[in-house]
Amino acid sequence: MGSTSAQSDNGGLGRRNLIKRSAALGLIAVPTMSFLSACASGGGEEDPKSTKSKGPVSKENPFGVNKGGALDVVVFKGGYGDEYAKAWEALFAKRWGTKVSHLGTQEITGKLQPRFNAGTPPDVVDNSGAQQIKLDVLFKGGQLLDLAPVLDAPSLDDPTKKVRDTLIPGTIDTGLQGGKVVSLNYVYTLWGLWYSGKLFKEKGWTEPKTWDDFLAICKEAKADGIGGLAHQGKHPYYINIVIMDLIAKTGGLDAMKAIDNLDPKAFVGSDAAKAAIEAVYEIVEKGLLMPGTNGLTHTESQTKWNQYKAVFIPSGSWLENEQLKQTPADFDMKFLPIPLLPDSVLPFEAVRAGSGEPFIIPAKAKNMAEAQEFVRSMLSKEWSTTFAKEANSLTILKDGVDPSVELRPGTQSTVDAVKAAGDANSFNYLYPNWYSEMDVSIQNASNELMSKRIMPAEWLKRAQAAVDKAAKDPASKNNHRD
Known part of the structure; x- marks a missing residue:
């Protein structure tokens, strides 16, 4: 939950949901009712406080960041560590004079659930790991900012292009909820x-x-x-x-x-x-x-x-x-x-192959301009190369790593595999982000299978039951792939 993307335990990622890194990893408890209630009442509108420090808007400063502002960043400290984020924050502070608050943790839900409940979430969150806050839960509660303005902003490397046009095709799809891109799955994962x-x-x-x-x-x-x-x-x-x-x-x-x-x-x-x-x-x-x-x-x-x-x-x-x-x-x-x-x-x-390690901007982020500019900066070649150096992994930015950077053998083998597969033979599942409860139910069935407590026919029944349950949710009609 590499993802995912990422993982809990001592220093692990799983990232993985991932990769899950891009998905939840392991046996994960359903969020508490108090959290669900808070999400349901949270709404999706930007907190008025977040606009107070907004500065002049320009092509170089599309979100109106003021010099000397603040930014609150929380990063899942798993398989990728958090040194890359500290390096990013130093670059951001140098450019904007921003005072950055940084937290690297594996306890994403434990640390952030109370803040979401109170309406005081961080500005940027790497929402990954076994204790990630489920993206579909956050989305249904109106707690996630639509990232379309960031994706449609000018690229830092080539202002004639939109940020979205500099990314590997298909990599933003894993951030879709109800037709909106509400998470940026930053790491290109195999x-x-x-x-x-x-x-x-x-x-x-x-x-x-x-x-x-x-x-x-x-x-x-x-x-x-x-x-x-x-x-x-x-x-x-x-x-x-x-x-x-x-x-x-x-x-x-x-x-x-x-x-x-x-x-x-x-x-x-x-x-x-x-x-x-x-x-x-x-x-x-x-x-x-x-x-x-x-x-x-x-x-x-x-x-x-x-x-x-x-x-x-x-x-x-x-x-x-x-x-x-x-x-x-x-x-x-x-x-x-x-x-x-x-x-x-x-x-x-x-x-x-696809994108993992979901970064989000909460809808009630206090420093909205800084948050959006931070995410835009993540999609620059300078920041992408920084990530490759610190985390030994690739990002979703096309040609996003300086050729002079030497990759480790495992990472190089994934680069070779990507080239061998090509676009035609690369695929990725979306259900872990769309239907987290279904994902966990299938994982639970697999746990039973590998421990020889159920047979393949029973695994198929349990997996299908999880699908059928997800299909009964009216919100599932908003998610479809052709």
Whole structure:
């Protein structure tokens, strides 16, 4: 919840919802009723106090930032850390003389829920991690600013272009709620499997492109006393990377869109979903999981993987930065697209790629002009390069990293994977941001499956029940992909 995008625990991201980084990671409690009530009564109008310090508007200063103002920034301190944000804040303060308040934390809901309840939220929030505040909940409560004015503002690098025209195509879609872009998913993230180039070289293995080849390596590893697949058991978001990617690659984009569009046959009645979940369960059934992985956190499981206790692990492209301290210098981290089941519609090179790590501006931000200019600045080449240096990851800005910056092997392997996939074979799910309760329900079902407490047929039933429940929400009619 890499995302997501991001992750809780000691220094982890998951980002991931992500990546979830762009999605919630792990078993997440539903927000309290007091918070839901506060959101519902919050409204979406800008706080009048936020306009008091507004200065003169110009092409160079589209939001009217006054010199010597203030800015309150809260950043999820996960796999990407928060040094990049501190560097940004220093650049912003140098340009505008702004006094910046900074908080790096993994307790996003714990720290910010009371502030949203009181109508005094921060100005800019990196709303990520296992304790992120659900975007759909914030949106329904009118708590999020529409970011269209930022996206339509002149680019800092080329004022003849709008900011939105400088971004990788499709990357702002994950910030959509009800047809509005209310979160900026800043990090360009890939999801898939990871392995050690050093281990592969020692064993004489080659990248498995088919599921059978993948299983063969896992079996050979087991015979050598090594786990085939590790996963972050306490946070089933991660194993869902494998499951959901298998569905998309087996059934094609139609199978993916059926889930996002809450189709009554998204899971039950889907040949792709049935094949995918049975393939993943085969890993469990044949004892190819790293022993104990079901009970581990993301950092615990990833560290054991760094210690060569398992061959593969699923994650987003924040993994390398998250594991810097635990990764041996010669580990040679590599990214692997999910291998193919027979008769797959998409090719092996197809990857789930998109934007994670959602940044938001609360509708009641006190320093609105500064907040909007800060987010606009994030989408400059200078700030994008700063992020790449500090967080070892790419942003959604096209050609956003100075070519002189040398990337680590894992990050470079994701760059290579993006090029191999191309626009035609890049896909991404939107349901984790649109329907957070559904996302968590599917994660819970996956947790039961990997622990051998339910079978694939039951997983399909539970996943479909989560889809059907989400479809009954009248607000779901506002979300649709063609």
